[in-house]
Amino acid sequence: MMTHEALIEIVGLVRLFGATRVLDGVSLTVGSGEAVALLGPNGSGKSTLLKIVATLLRPTRGTARVLGHDCVREAEAVRAGLGLIAHGAHVYDDLTALENLRFWTTLSGLPADRERLTAALGDVALERHAGIRVRTFSVGMKRRLALARLSLARPRVLLLDEPFAGLDQRGRKWLQTRLEAFKAGGGALLMATHSFGRELEIADRLAILAGGRVALDTPRGALGSDDVQRLYAAHTEDAAL
Amino acid sequence: MVKVLGWLAVVGIAAGLTMGFAVAPREVTQGNVQRIMYLHVPAVWVAYLAFIVGFVASVVYLARRRDTADRLAHAACEVGTVFLGVNIATGAIWGKPTWGTWWTWDARLTSVAVVFVMFLAYLLLRQAVEDPERGARYAAVLGIVAALNIPLVHFSVYWWRTLHQPPSLLKPGTSAMPPSILAALLINFAALALLGAYFIARRARVLAAEAEALA
Amino acid sequence: MRYARRALIVAWKDLVVERRSKETLNALLFFSLALLFVFQFTLGPDRERLAAVLPGVLWLGFILSGVLGLGRTFLVERDNDCWEALLLAPGDKSAVYVGKLAASLALMLVVEAIVLALFTLFFNVDLGPALPGLALVIVLGTLGIAAVGALFAAMTAQVRTRELLFPVLLLPVLVPVLLGTVKATEALLLREPLASVAHWWQLLVAADVVYVVVGLLTFDVLLEG
Numbered sequence: 001m002m003t004h005e006a007l008i009e010i011v012g013l014v015r016l017f018g019a020t021r022v023l024d025g026v027s028l029t030v031g032s033g034e035a036v037a038l039l040g041p042n043g044s045g046k047s048t049l050l051k052i053v054a055t056l057l058r059p060t061r062g063t064a065r066v067l068g069h070d071c072v073r074e075a076e077a078v079r080a081g082l083g084l085i086a087h088g089a090h091v092y093d094d095l096t097a098l099e100n101l102r103f104w105t106t107l108s109g110l111p112a113d114r115e116r117l118t119a120a121l122g123d124v125a126l127e128r129h130a131g132i133r134v135r136t137f138s139v140g141m142k143r144r145l146a147l148a149r150l151s152l153a154r155p156r157v158l159l160l161d162e163p164f165a166g167l168d169q170r171g172r173k174w175l176q177t178r179l180e181a182f183k184a185g186g187g188a189l190l191m192a193t194h195s196f197g198r199e200l201e202i203a204d205r206l207a208i209l210a211g212g213r214v215a216l217d218t219p220r221g222a223l224g225s226d227d228v229q230r231l232y233a234a235h236t237e238d239a240a241l
Numbered sequence: 242m243v244k245v246l247g248w249l250a251v252v253g254i255a256a257g258l259t260m261g262f263a264v265a266p267r268e269v270t271q272g273n274v275q276r277i278m279y280l281h282v283p284a285v286w287v288a289y290l291a292f293i294v295g296f297v298a299s300v301v302y303l304a305r306r307r308d309t310a311d312r313l314a315h316a317a318c319e320v321g322t323v324f325l326g327v328n329i330a331t332g333a334i335w336g337k338p339t340w341g342t343w344w345t346w347d348a349r350l351t352s353v354a355v356v357f358v359m360f361l362a363y364l365l366l367r368q369a370v371e372d373p374e375r376g377a378r379y380a381a382v383l384g385i386v387a388a389l390n391i392p393l394v395h396f397s398v399y400w401w402r403t404l405h406q407p408p409s410l411l412k413p414g415t416s417a418m419p420p421s422i423l424a425a426l427l428i429n430f431a432a433l434a435l436l437g438a439y440f441i442a443r444r445a446r447v448l449a450a451e452a453e454a455l456a
Numbered sequence: 457m458r459y460a461r462r463a464l465i466v467a468w469k470d471l472v473v474e475r476r477s478k479e480t481l482n483a484l485l486f487f488s489l490a491l492l493f494v495f496q497f498t499l500g501p502d503r504e505r506l507a508a509v510l511p512g513v514l515w516l517g518f519i520l521s522g523v524l525g526l527g528r529t530f531l532v533e534r535d536n537d538c539w540e541a542l543l544l545a546p547g548d549k550s551a552v553y554v555g556k557l558a559a560s561l562a563l564m565l566v567v568e569a570i571v572l573a574l575f576t577l578f579f580n581v582d583l584g585p586a587l588p589g590l591a592l593v594i595v596l597g598t599l600g601i602a603a604v605g606a607l608f609a610a611m612t613a614q615v616r617t618r619e620l621l622f623p624v625l626l627l628p629v630l631v632p633v634l635l636g637t638v639k640a641t642e643a644l645l646l647r648e649p650l651a652s653v654a655h656w657w658q659l660l661v662a663a664d665v666v667y668v669v670v671g672l673l674t675f676d677v678l679l680e681g
Contacts, residue, residue, distance in 0.1 A: 018373075018455050056540055056680075058306075080546040088537020092469065094476040099469075106465040107545045107552075109458050133476075142536075303677055359628040366625060369615050375680075379611045382674045383625065386604065389670065390629055393663050397632035400655060401639065 005032050007157050007188035008053060013062035015048055022048050024212030025062070028190075032156075035179070035189035035202050037220070039228075040209035041236055046192035047086075049209070050159050053190065054084045066157050080108075083155035085163050089142040090149075093135035097126055097145055100134055104149050120148040140171035147178055158182060160191040164199045176202055196225045196232070210236045243446070246439045253432030260425035274338050281331040283430035284324045285353060287437045289391065291321030292360070294441070296388035299381035308452065309445075311377040314384055315367060316444035320437055322360040328353055352398040359387045359394075373452070459551050466555025471562065473532055480528055481563060484521045488571040491517045492578060506579055511641035514575060515634060518568050518594075519601065519627070525563060526605030527622040529556055530613035539613075542679060549676035553606060557671070560602040568594055581645070589650040590641065596660040597637035603667035604629055610678040636660045 008030040015023040022045040030036045038046050051057040053064050055075040063070060069077040091100050098117055105112040121127045124144040134142065143163070150158070158179075164172050179202050183189060193199055200206070200220065206228065208216040215235040223231075261279035298314035301307070332350055333343045344350065363383050370376035474480055495513050499506050533539040542552055572594075576583055583590065608625045612618040640656040650657075 054544065056543060076546050076548075079544055082544075084540075084544055086537065086540075088540065090538055090541035091536050092473055092532065092538060093535060094473045095469070099472070103465055103469050104541070104545060107462050107542075107547065109462065109547050303674065355628055355631045362625045362628055365621065366611070369617050369621050371616075378677050378680065382607065382611065382670075382678060385674065386607070386629060386667070386670055389666050390632065393632040393659065393666065397635040397659055400659075401635050 006030070007032050007067055008190055009063075009065040010049070010053065011063050013049065013052060013064060014060045015045070015052060015057070016060045021212050023052075023059070026209070026212070026214055028207055028214055028217065030157075030188040030190050032186045032188055033183055034204050035183055035191065036205045036207055037200055037203035038190060038192040038207050038209055039194075039196075039232055040192075044209045044236075045212060046209055047161055050084070050086070050161050050190065050192055054082060054159050055079055081155055082157045082159065083150040083153060084159045084161075085143070085146055085150075086159075086161040089134075089139075090146060091134045091137075091142055094133060096131050096133055097121060097137075097148075098130040100145060101149060101152070105152050108153055110152060116152065120152050121145075123151055124148045139166040140168060143167065143171065143175065147175075156186070157188045158190070160189065160193075162193055163191065164193070164195065172199065196228045200225070200228065206231075208232060208235045243439065243442045246435065246442060250432065250435040250439045253428075253435045257425075257429035257432035260428045274335060277331050277335045279425055279429045280433075281328055281335060282426060283433045284328040284331065286430055287433045288321045288324035288328065290434060291317045291324065291437055291441065292356075292388050292391065295321060295384050299384035299388075302377060302381045303385075308377075309449075311381065312445045312448040312452075313441070314381060315377075315448055316441045318360055318363050318380075318384055319444060320440045322357065322364065323440075324433070324437060325353060325357040325360070329357060346402060348399045348402045351402065352395050355394050355398065356387075356391055359390065363387055373455075459548060462547055462551040463554040463558065466552050467558040467562070468555075470529070470532075470556060470559035474559070474563065477532075480525050481567070484525050484563075484567045485570065487524060488517055488521055488567060489574070491520065492571070492574055496578065503580075507581070507645075510575070510579065510581065511638045511645060514572070514641065515597070515638050517571055518564070518598070519630065519634060521567055521571070522564055522598075522601045522605060523623045523626060525567070526560055526602065526609050526626075527612065527618065529560055529606060529609045534613065539679075549679050550672040552679065553671050553675035556606045556609075557602055557668070560606055561598060564598050564602060565595070568598060583645075586644040586647060589644045589653075592650070593637055593640045593644065593653075593657060593660070596657055596664060597633055599664045600633040600660060600667055601630060603664060603671055607667075607671050607675065607678065610675065632659065632663055636663070 006029045008028070010026055010028045013023050013026040014021065022043075026045075026049060028036070038049065040046050048057065052059050053066060053071060055071045055078050058072055063072075065071065066078045067081045069081075071078050090104070092103070095103065098114075098121065101117045101120060102112050105117065118127060118130060121130050124147055126141065126144055126148065129137070129141065134145065137145070143166075160179075163175060163179075167175060176199070179189060183202070189202070191203065203220050205217065205219050206223070207214050208231065216231060218231075220228075257279065261276050295314045295317035298310045298317060302310035302314060329350070332353075336345070337343055363380060366383055367376055367380050370379055495517075499509065499513075530539075533542060543549070572590075575581065605626060608622060608629075612622045612625070615621055636656045636659045640653040640660075643653045643656075644650070
């Protein structure tokens with residue numbers, strides 16, 4: 001997991017929501033071929049941090065850069081190289097899987113010919129559902145459709161907000177394989193998660209967010225889920241003091 | 242700075258009142274009621290000035306996202322709306338003894354009423370959006386649309402109706418008014434403009450204090 | 457051209473979703489029909505009185521349908537977080553505005569054509585030579601309504617009091633469009649030539665230009681959510 005270039009650079013990020021300092025000086029880098037897991041209790045600002053990197057929110061202070069572009073001033077350039085998988089499925093229920101792909105791909109300015117779209121559906125084992133309206137899809141199928149869309153967009157940076165939530169065992173394995181392939185291809189991955197289990201296997205580093213800051217940034221190495229649990233408890237308790 | 246503005250406004254109002262009641266002549270047909278014009282007419286000019294300020298501040302906010310620009314836009318549009326309200330109210334007070342009715346759908350009154358409602362809607366939007374940052378962005382866009390719409394409203398309403406006294410001040414060439422009346426109008430306009438600027442400055446300060454109190 | 461492709465795909469998506477969910481179009485048609493009956497009942501059989509108020513009544517119907525239909529254009533984006541996905545898709549966001557505008561315009565024109573046909577049928581109006589001029593006025597007026605409506609719909613989509621706030625914002629701003637279209641329609645129905653209402657449809661063109669340009673320049677700010 002050699003990191004050659006920093007694809008995500010977050011420096012001194014502060015974000016206020018009225019009176020609350022949700023982020024209070026967060027600094028973090030993620031390099032090419034690297035996956036960082038962002039851990040933290042509810043309300044610690046994981047989603048806020050991801051949204052700022054994804055150009056969906058403006059920071060109050062500090063900078064975030066993706067692929068060398070500033071997230072505020074060069075937002076469109078960032079969006080061209082970035083993919084986000086979050087709570088919402090980003091699909092129109094009344095369109096079919098193929099139509100959804102066609103819409104999002106065309107809107108992103110990419111070629112959207114039928115063969116290309118069908119091949120992408122095939123890659124995620126959805127080709128038999130191409131003509132079926134997404135309304136009937138399960139969470140896992142919608143997640144796979146989102147990945148099909150990303151495979152057409154080819155982002156170099158992936159932001160994930162609890163990507164394994166709502167997936168069954170098979171879905172989780174499948175997603176893990178996909179993310180490994182993405183990393184192997186030189187992509188950078190920043191993943192917010194609640195769980196300490198097998199989902200963390202993909203992470204090269206752990207960053208624990210507490211008190212609006214990165215309380216701990218450590219390589220995952222050989223840490224088992226118990227070790228992670230202990231570290232987490234230690235650092236989030238410290239912050240509460 | 243704001244205090245100086247306030248004192249200047251007081252001086253201006255004093256001068257304006259003097260001009261309006263003492264110096265300017267009594268109008269022949271309408272009597273003393275006509276003196277209300279010295280408040281009625283400058284009020285609408287100041288209102289439109291305020292909306293122009295609001296327009297520029299809205300554009301600056303969208304470009305630079307500076308909170309001071311947003312507060313200035315908010316305060317300016319609010320004060321402008323109030324001055325329009327003054328214009329409408331004084332128009333009604335003037336109209337009852339003069340034309341026998343509180344309201345007519347003539348060009349000037351109608352267009353002012355439409356602009357008034359447009360900016361009332363602006364204030365309503367500000368109230369309805371809970372997130373202050375989003376509210377600022379939305380209000381800026383609405384402020385821009387509303388301000389640009391003012392000339393469209395004027396032309397459409399004017400073409401639809403023409404009953405009001407022809408706008409004598411904007412006619413090129415000879416002015417139909419005796420110089421003392423013109424002077425009184427202009428001095429009252431300056432006084433009201435100072436007062437309006439003072440109100441805007443104070444209101445913007447209150448908005449800033451509110452924002453800080455929440456933070 | 458890529459911008460055109462992107463705008464067209466947004467319009468296509470809106471129209472397909474509308475066709476499949478059938479929410480808006482049916483409601484608009486039934487609403488217009490109800491208006492037709494209400495007007496007939498309140499105005500009575502007096503042909504002269506009907507002819508005099510017909511332009512105002514017609515455009516009142518169009519604008520009310522617009523208020524109903526336009527306010528909903530962005531509701532579909534609230535499901536599944538498509539709103540943020542629209543923002544994330546790289547490219548000039550004003551293309552989304554153009555697409556939304558085109559779809560709303562198409563929908564409104566369909567409803568207006570049907571309503572106009574029904575009006576002429578039920579109130580026994582002979583459009584004849586007035587039709588081309590009338591078509592121009594209807595297109596220009598509807599473009600203005602849709603241009604402002606799309607902007608304000610984006611603003612109110614995520615506000616709790618949307619159904620109340622949207623018409624309150626829209627109607628005062630649309631006064632010039634309403635005046636222009638009603639006066640022009642009135643003249644055209646009286647068989648006056650299009651040239652005699654030149655100032656009215658030129659006002660409509662000016663209004664359309666202002667609204668669309670503001671929309672193109674500011675829509676991305678509204679999409680930021």
